[in-house]
Amino acid sequence: MSSGPDDRHVRIYEVGPRDGLQNEAVPIPIDAKLRFIELLVDAGLREIEATSFVSPKAIPQLADADDLVARLPSERGLRFPVLVPNERGLARAEAAGVDAIAVFTAATDAFTEHNIGMTIDESIAAFAPVLARADELGWWRRAYVSTAFGCPYTGRVDPRAAVEVAVRLMSIGVDEVCFGDTIGVGVPDQVTTLVGLASDAGISLERQAYHFHDTRGTALANVVSGLAAGIRTFDSSTGGTGGCPYAPGAAGNLATEDLVYLLDASGFDHGVSLEGILTAARFIADALGKPLASKVGQAGGWDQRTGQATGRPPGSDASSLLR
Numbered sequence: 421m422s423s424g425p426d427d428r429h430v431r432i433y434e435v436g437p438r439d440g441l442q443n444e445a446v447p448i449p450i451d452a453k454l455r456f457i458e459l460l461v462d463a464g465l466r467e468i469e470a471t472s473f474v475s476p477k478a479i480p481q482l483a484d485a486d487d488l489v490a491r492l493p494s495e496r497g498l499r500f501p502v503l504v505p506n507e508r509g510l511a512r513a514e515a516a517g518v519d520a521i522a523v524f525t526a527a528t529d530a531f532t533e534h535n536i537g538m539t540i541d542e543s544i545a546a547f548a549p550v551l552a553r554a555d556e557l558g559w560w561r562r563a564y565v566s567t568a569f570g571c572p573y574t575g576r577v578d579p580r581a582a583v584e585v586a587v588r589l590m591s592i593g594v595d596e597v598c599f600g601d602t603i604g605v606g607v608p609d610q611v612t613t614l615v616g617l618a619s620d621a622g623i624s625l626e627r628q629a630y631h632f633h634d635t636r637g638t639a640l641a642n643v644v645s646g647l648a649a650g651i652r653t654f655d656s657s658t659g660g661t662g663g664c665p666y667a668p669g670a671a672g673n674l675a676t677e678d679l680v681y682l683l684d685a686s687g688f689d690h691g692v693s694l695e696g697i698l699t700a701a702r703f704i705a706d707a708l709g710k711p712l713a714s715k716v717g718q719a720g721g722w723d724q725r726t727g728q729a730t731g732r733p734p735g736s737d738a739s740s741l742l743r
């Protein structure tokens with residue numbers, strides 16, 4: 421069941437430029453988005469969900485997706501998936517030159533209808549040709565199952581419903597499924613249950629990813645539970661921004677800096693520098709005109725070996741933090 425005690429490598433899948441910015445009231449200029457992405461790459465992130473090829477009427481914050489993709493860093497070893505809801509999005513993604521996409525549906529019809537105007541069945545029918553074309557083009561493909569822990573419209577979600585949707589998505593050709601706690605209601609025992617049910621249904625641990633919103637402060641606890649169950653891919657958003665406009669009350673994603681701190685201190689490797697992430701987090705918080713929401717963004721890091729503070733904001737010191 422678990423990936424084994426030697427498996428200390430965790431994949432951090434950054435969603436800040438997409439999930440983080442899709443729900444923000446302040447419009448962010450394209451140059452600032454690109455600078456944010458550059459800082460994320462400098463920090464060591466290799467998979468960064470860059471934007472969405474959705475209707476600009478639905479998500480005006482990401483209406484610059486075509487131009488943004490054309491200007492993404494081109495060095496080798498980077499993956500910049502984009503959200504694609506339909507064939508129109510696929511055509512835009514193809515024209516823009518992407519090589520990784522994420523389709524997105526949910527565990528409940530109500531959320532799927534609000535989010536993309538389709539039932540779950542309709543969404544799977546719409547994704548099949550999109551994923552087939554992406555396969556022909558050799559693209560990497562992810563599928564989200566949102567509302568896997570609870571739905572803003574219908575309430576409690578049976579984890580078996582989320583797994584059933586995930587299995588259907590796997591059958592139409594995706595490299596991984598990502599279970600989303602869209603409104604941040606999940607707790608650790610539910611993560612254990614969902615990982616177990618998905619594994620029992622034939623979705624290997626390597627092909628399961630988890631995407632926690634920190635709406636009620638349970639995201640890191642849920643990661644710990646996922647790690648114990650053998651999950652090694654987690655989504656997070658630098659600066660802790662994020663939320664879905666079609667999920668009333670949804671707050672930010674788990675902050676990448678909080679995830680990196682936990683993983684560092686727990687002896688997992690992931691290739692991401694906490695100081696680099698804090699630089700990117702401060703940059704995006706400034707661009708949004710907001711204070712940083714994350715715990716580690718406020719407190720800085722702490723080196724477990726030396727007991728020294730790390731990554732504090734310039735000018736801060738221990739005494740100023742005690743005041």
Ligand code: HMG
Nearest residue numbers: 473474475478505508509535536537564566567600602664
């Ligand atoms: P619709 O209105 O049902 O469909 O929207 P439509 O086909 O009638 O299209 C309406 C208009 O959009 C038309 O334009 C289309 O051409 C245009 P008009 O004729 O009115 O001028 N259109 C498009 N334009 C650009 N790109 C496209 C596209 N498709 C249609 N791809 C649609 C259906 C799916 C388009 C719409 O509902 C939509 O864009 N929804 C996006 C919702 C979204 O992005 N939500 C946030 C992401 S999901 C999320 O955050 C959860 C996640 O983080 C995981 C978690 O937290 O659980 C992933």
Ligand code: MG
Nearest residue numbers: 439600602664
């Ligand atoms: Mg999300």
